[in-house]
Amino acid sequence: MSEALLSLTRVCADIDQYHILHGVDLAVPKGELTMLLGRNGAGKSTTLRTIMGLTTVTGGDIRFQGQPITGQSTPRIVRRGIAFVPENMGIFSLLTVRENMVLAAIGGTMDPARLEWIVDLFPPLKRFWDKPAGNLSGGQKQMLAIARAIIEPRELLLIDEPTKGLAPAIIDDLADAFEQLKRQQVTILLVEQNFNFSRRLGQSAAVMNDGRVVWSGSMTELAQDDNLQHQLLGLGMGEHQ
Numbered sequence: 001m002s003e004a005l006l007s008l009t010r011v012c013a014d015i016d017q018y019h020i021l022h023g024v025d026l027a028v029p030k031g032e033l034t035m036l037l038g039r040n041g042a043g044k045s046t047t048l049r050t051i052m053g054l055t056t057v058t059g060g061d062i063r064f065q066g067q068p069i070t071g072q073s074t075p076r077i078v079r080r081g082i083a084f085v086p087e088n089m090g091i092f093s094l095l096t097v098r099e100n101m102v103l104a105a106i107g108g109t110m111d112p113a114r115l116e117w118i119v120d121l122f123p124p125l126k127r128f129w130d131k132p133a134g135n136l137s138g139g140q141k142q143m144l145a146i147a148r149a150i151i152e153p154r155e156l157l158l159i160d161e162p163t164k165g166l167a168p169a170i171i172d173d174l175a176d177a178f179e180q181l182k183r184q185q186v187t188i189l190l191v192e193q194n195f196n197f198s199r200r201l202g203q204s205a206a207v208m209n210d211g212r213v214v215w216s217g218s219m220t221e222l223a224q225d226d227n228l229q230h231q232l233l234g235l236g237m238g239e240h241q
């Protein structure tokens with residue numbers, strides 16, 4: 001495993017008066033796609049939001065490129081090179097795909113070579129370039145959300161459940177795009193519930209339960225061990241979605 005680009009050590013976090021994370025230990029290796037797995041309510045989304053400075057950290061240490069980012073403001077964390085695609089995607093439905101992209105580019109100027117790379121990754125964006133983003137399908141909206149996140153060079157992408165609610169054929173298209181990002185060694189931390197998608201793409205994996213990471217290792221190890229999957233994720237034989 002390569003060095004950790006991002007590491008969380010015993011991170012505790014609250015949302016309002018609720019204690020949600022109870023000591024999260026997590027390492028995201030540079031240049032790899034890491035899957036953050038776990039049952040509903042385990043604390044996966046809260047972990048991403050905590051990395052982005054969107055919850056109240058009450059203990060522990062978050063380091064990015066070896067430097068502490070714990071408790072820093074979200075804009076500062078973004079400026080350090082971390083992009084976040086939340087579950088609701090945060091795209092502007094009434095604006096065109098192009099306008100959504102322009103708004104995501106610093107100073108409103110998109111680097112042409114980078115844009116070409118992105119539309120190669122997500123061909124539907126080119127097709128619907130001048131159409132309102134609200135007209136896109138769920139999968140295409142997800143592509144736009146990720147495209148917006150990478151229009152500027154980033155060191156790390158945090159993506160929350162990109163396959164949620166998508167049809168299998170669309171999930172396949174999304175998986176192809178992630179395969180390409182992986183080949184280009186973009187570092188990604190991806191929250192997922194879909195285990196087939198996770199096992200296909202993931203290199204490292206971490207599994208959460210009740211606000212903690214209860215297992216971490218290689219995706220291959222988890223994918224080959226039915227007992228571990230059952231124990232950690234409640235998956236039985238033939239239950240993979």
Ligand SMILES: Nc1ncnc2c1ncn2[C@@H]1O[C@H](COP(=O)(O)OP(=O)(O)OP(=O)(O)O)[C@@H](O)[C@H]1O
Nearest residue numbers: 015016018020038039040041042043044045046047
């Ligand atoms: N705004 C909030 N106020 C209070 N509790 C919250 C809030 N957001 C999340 N929680 C609680 O925090 C816990 C972790 O939620 P989180 O969304 O991080 O889980 P998750 O693993 O991402 O699950 P899911 O896949 O269902 O989104 C859950 O018990 C949830 O009810």
